Amino acid sequence: MSSIEPSDARAVPVVPPTRPARVAPGETLRSVALPGATLTVRSRPAARPGLPPALFVHGLGGSSQNWSQLMEALADDVDGEALDLPGFGYAPPPDDGDYSITAYARVVIRHLDASGRGPVHLFGNSMGGAVVTRVAAVRPDLVRTLTLVSPALPELRPQRSAVPTGLMAVPGLVSLFARMTRDWTPERRTREVLALCYGDPARVTPEGFALAVAEYERRLQLPYFWEVMGRSARGIVDAYTLGGQHSLWRQAERVLAPTLLVYGARDQLVSIRMARRASKAFRDSRLLTLLEAGHVAMMEDPDAVARAFRELLADTATTSERSAPPRG
Template sequence: MGRRLDWSRDGRDWPNRETSTFVRAAGFTWHVQRMGDPARPTLFLAHGTAASTHSWRDLAPILAAEFDVIACDLPGHGFTEPMAHGRPSLPGMARGLADLLAALEAAPALVVGHSAGAALLIRMALDRLIHPAGVVSLNGALTPFDGLAGRFFSPLAKLLALNPFVPRFVSASASDRAGVERLIRNTGSSIDAQGVELYRRLVADPGHVHGALAMMAHWDLDRLIEDLPRLATPLLLVVGDRDKAVPPEDARRVRRLARHATLETMKGAGHLAHEERPEETAGLIRAYAAGLGVACGG
C-alpha cells in the first residue's frame, strides 16, 4: 500500500488545522474537523473520492458562522486510516460513518456531500443511519456508469486496488503540479494555487491513492438508484453546468426518481464548484436550510 500521510509532517499547514481532532470509531482512527457553535444545528460535510477535508477549506468556515460544522476524511483518505474490517463499500462506509457520528454524539440537522460523498449520505438516510431535515448533493456521483465504462470500470478498479505497485505508480505519475492541474482542469473546474498544492500532496501519497482506488473498486450505485424512489428525506441537487466528471443530466435523472428532490444549477461552475465559489455554495445551502426550517444562528 505504501506510506500514509503523517499529520506531524504533511498536516503542519493543513487548512483549518486548529479545528482538527482524531477520533476512534468503527475500529480505526478518523481525522475530523469541527467548527462553529455546538449549540447551533449540526451540519455534516462528506467529501468525494480522492479528496479530503481540505476541499471544504473555504466553505466550512463560512457555514460555521451559522452551524456546528463537522467534516472528516473518509476511510483511507487523507489522514483517516483505512477501514479495519470489511471492504470500503457504500453500505460499509455508511455504517462506519454512523459509528463516527455516534462517537461524536452528533445528530446532523443537514448533511452536504460532494460527488461520491453525496451517494454516501443518501445511503445513510435510506438506511435510517441519519435523520437530517435534508440532504444537499454537490455535483453528486449518484448513478452507475453507462456503456463500456459501467461494464469495465469496477472490475478494473478492483484489479488496480489489489496490485500493491499501482498506487505508487499513480502517485509518481500524477503528483507533479502540471499533472494535478491537468486532472483538475479535466473536471471542468479551476481552483486556486493552494487547492492545487493540497491535491498534489494527496495524490503524491500512495496510501491516499490506494484508499481512493479501494473505494472505487467497491462502489456499487445500482442499489442506490433502485432505492431512490423511497427516499423520504428532501434532497437538493446542486449542479455545475460545466461539470466534466459527472454529467449534469445525471442530476435530472435523480430528480425524476427521488420524490422530494429539487435542482439548482451553478452556471459556469465545474465539478469542484464548492471550491471555486464557496460563498455562492454557502448561500444555496443556507437558503435550503431555512426553507426546511433548520434554524441558523445570527
C-alpha cells in the same frame, strides 16, 4: 455487500492526528476512533452557540479539506464538521479493508451515533454523495436535510471523460497507472486532477495550487495511497450494480429529508443529464445548476452553494413551524 445496521453508541476518544496536518485558520483537526476504523474530523467553531450541526463527506480522492471554504461560508448558519473517510486525508485505512459505499455509510452512521450530534444537515460530494444518500435512506433519524454536490449515482451511459476514472476499479490498472506515471511531478498530477474536477481550473489561485501540490505530494508518500484509490473506485462500481432495495436509486426514493441537489454544467465525471433523474428520485428536492462549475461546486463556487443551502434551511424552518402543533 451487507446492509447497514445501527451501531452501538460509544464514547468518542479524541487523540492527536498521527501526522502533521494542514488546517486553515480557525479550523481544528482531531482523530476519532470507532469500531474497525479511525476518522479524522475537521471542524470550525460555530459563530454562536445553538447552531444546528452539519456533517460534510468528501468524494473519491478527496478529503475533509474539500469542504473548508463552504464550512467557512456557512459558519453563521451551522456547526460544521467534515470527515476524512478511512484511507483518505489524514485517516488510516479501515481495519477490515472494506472500501464499499455500504462500509463508508456504516462508518458515518457510527460516528453520528457515537458523537450524539444527529440529526445533522448532511452534505456529500461525488462518492460522498452516494454514501450520504445511503445514510439518509436507512437512518432518517440522523438527517435533517441532505445536500448532494454531483453525487455519484449510477449512470447507464457515463460521459466519455468519466471512463478513465471508472477503469480504476479494474484490478491491476491502478498499479499499472502508478508505474506508468512514476516520473510525473506532483505539479503535473495536480494539474491533471484540477483539469478533470474543475469547470475552469484557471479559477484556482496560485496559493491554492501550491497547497494542492503539497497535499498530493504528501499522499503519494503513503504506502496505501494507490490501493485505497483502486478499491474505493471498485466500491463505487459495485454499488452501481446492486439491485432491489440496495440500489442507490431505490434508496434515493426512500430519502425523507429535504434535499438540495447541486450539479455543475461542466462536470466531466457526473453528467448534468443526471440532474433531472435525481430531481425525480428524491421526493422533496430542489436543484441548483451552476453553469461554470465542474465536479466540485462547493470548492469552485462556495458562495452560490451556501446561498442555496440557506434557502433550504429557511424553507425547512418555515415548514416545521407550520406543521408544529398549536400551543396552549
